[in-house]
Amino acid sequence: xxxxxxxxxxxxxxxxxxxxxxxxxxxxxxxxxxxxxxxxxxxxxxxxxxxxxxxxxxxxxxxxxxxxxxxxxxxxxxxxxxxxxxxxxxxxxxxxxxxxxxxxxxxxxxxxx
Numbered sequence: 137x138x139x140x141x142x143x144x145x146x147x148x149x150x151x152x153x154x155x156x157x158x159x160x161x162x163x164x165x166x167x168x169x170x171x172x173x174x175x176x177x178x179x180x181x182x183x184x185x186x187x188x189x190x191x192x193x194x195x196x197x198x199x200x201x202x203x204x205x206x207x208x209x210x211x212x213x214x215x216x217x218x219x220x221x222x223x224x225x226x227x228x229x230x231x232x233x234x235x236x237x238x239x240x241x242x243x244x245x246x247x248x249x
Contacts, residue, residue: 139196147210150183151242152235155197156207157188164188167219171207174226180239211238 137145146153152175158164160172164186175182187194187206198204201215209216211234216222225231 139192140200143193143197143200146183146185147213150210151212151238152180152182153210154182154184154207155187155193155210156184157186159186160184165206167205168207171209171219171222174222174231175209175235177226178232178235180235182235211235 154160154171154175156163156168156171158168160176163169163172172184185193187197194206197206197208201208203215203218205218207222208218209222216225216231216234222231225234
């Protein structure tokens with residue numbers, strides 16, 4: 137599968153996904169650590185891709201997203217942003233309702249099947 141197709145599939149199959157260095161429990165950089173902590177504080181489940189384990193995604197995602205850095209938070213197929221934007225949205229209380237609404241929406245859809 138082409139890398140861009142793999143990225144599109146990951147984004148479409150995971151309503152909330154973070155592309156980061158390392159994992160939420162063992163982040164490999166300060167920015168990824170900060171975003172993982174913000175996401176955990178939002179209190180909803182989210183998927184993640186460790187780009188250090190996937191050099192193809194690490195190379196292609198910045199071009200696909202038109203966003204040069206990691207981590208990247210994607211919600212319902214849209215790039216929300218990187219560390220600074222996510223942290224600022226969280227501090228202003230703007231991120232939590234987006235994450236909760238998305239989690240609620242997909243919980244409802246999943247349980248209806």
